Amino acid sequence: MSRLKIKTIEDFQNDGTSPETLFWIGCAGSFDDRAKRITKAFVRILNSANISFGVLGKDESCTGDPAKRAGNEFLFQMQAMTNIETLNSFDIKTIVTTCPHCFNTIKNEYPSLGGNYDVYHHTQFINKLLEEGRFSIKGGTYKGKKITYHDPCFLGRANKEYSAPRNLIKKLDAELSELKRCKSKALCCGAGGAQMFKESEKGKTEINIERAKEIKENTSKIVATGCPFCNTMLTDGTKSFEENKKVEVLDIAELIVKAKDL
């Protein structure tokens, strides 16, 4: 695959310019093979809308979210302060990210440590571009198709953002078919609170399997979400579906890229 056009914030500085926004990629988006495809999809969207954006590259480091929620406040604050120093030294004002965990941490937990930015989840950012007339989405591939949506906890309940991703699904002319537990009542995928990095405690079943049961009851063949960790958990959870029940778990950015053939 060909390389996408990206510039680091340092490149911008060397040119004596500054980008409109920083794209905070996050650890999953940088290193996880599945999540890298989400990163690329969003870059394609930004490029097609001619948004000047920069990435931190080797200057980006974990926000500290999994450490904080595991209980390691020291490590979290070390990470946070280092990142805030970097962001402030580049005079960053606006941040967009495809990871709701990064989004939540930078938006809610960095301010009292000296990091104040306008933070967007990518679904919010794309909505903003639509409103400003800088980007458009037309039905195409998904016209009339049933798509269901899984609310990431850190975008939904944690930050009360239920409409931005749904609005984009509707823009695809797709039929949004809600899961039984959705919006503020959505069931977690099982990855949050550092669970992604450990075995779960003993129980009857795994949380992503429980969520997958609900996905199966909903007859959509496409499960949209807006979080790389939810993506992994739901892909795993739905893997065992019989051939005729198979579903595809896609990030909303990927849906848009496919619909627009970017």
Add this chain to the structure above:
Amino acid sequence: MELLPNIIFSVILIIALGFFVINIKRLRRNINFGKGQTETIDDSPQRWKNMIRIALGQSKMARRPIAGILHIIVYLGFIIINIELIEIIIDGIFGTHRMFSSIGVLYGILIGLFEIFAILVLIAVLIFWTRRNLSRIKRFYETKMMGWPKLDADLILYFEIVLMSLFLLMNATDVEFQNMNNGNLISGLIYPFFEGFSSETLHILERSFWWSHIVGILIFLNYLYYSKHLHIILAFPNTFYGSLENSGKLNNIKSVTNEVNIMMGKTSESDTLDDINFGASDVKDLSWLQLLNAYSCTECGRCTSSCPANITGKKLSPRKIMMDVRDRIEEVGRNIDKNGWFKDDNKKLLGDYISKEELWACTSCNACVEECPISINPLSIIMDMRRHLIMEESSAPNELNNMMNNIENNGAPWPFNQQDRLNWNE
């Protein structure tokens, strides 16, 4: 001799209120035992709005429609019927009879309203009893709910059945009131059952119902402190002090900020020389707000029934966390009552009440916080206890230690090199 009932009434009233005040003081002392950090509580008008909307307006109850609507009936009944208490207390102290009946039509409207609510409350409470005891709704039957919590829940229902019945019977046997025919909407229907009774018997019955009703209310008032029913008072401060921030925000520990600033060379002054505990292992490490949360909990279990860990059979139950905190602070309170100060009892919230297994099962998804009808935050307690496990005991599951080592060494939870952060574009 004529004054004797008035004196007895006043004495009972003073004793009941006295006990109530003692219990409220004990409650305050216990809640203030929590020394943990809270977010600064500003006096934003939003706090009043939240209290009016969530506690007074019951805005979150109807998320579960059946229980929600039944609860709103009982709640409205409680508030409205208690207006009658003003008259009952005045009558009791001054030996009057239906002091306000002279206001005429309005009196009839009020009493009529009270009677309608009394019968609605009776019906709602009977349905509640059926739900709890016959439909055996799953969330009422976890281990922690057995014993006292189950008895407490049933006792509250019995109290309400008895009090509502006494209220209606007291009106039904009041010949003078029935003859006024002003507001006896329900009691007027019960009155015929007493038709054959002599006026003397009816008077004795009316007095017995009247006295049992008010004494019952005063007993119920003093039962609150020992019961989950305390929520009828504490729901108000609890929703007032509830967080105004996005629920995704987890507080940054200030003493850690100081330490990190020193480590990063941003400041050399340490104002954290005091004996600091990171996180919480016992109730003293929790904040007063977290303890207020525990005393406010009504054990409805909406949190637990929406918890993904609990749904999938893990040990974690957010309601149990809240009940454990209350049980422990009560134990500590009794210890202080006995010794005059807290004498170490070699017990802790962590370990003796709440196990590591429960704490590590949480996904921090905020479902429990979202579900609570009165803004209790079980997640903050779980997180504070994890903080203790990690920062004081260094006791984390191994995989989490690996994750944290990776973040520390290469800035990502996985073992990838920070220099390779742009390799996704290869």
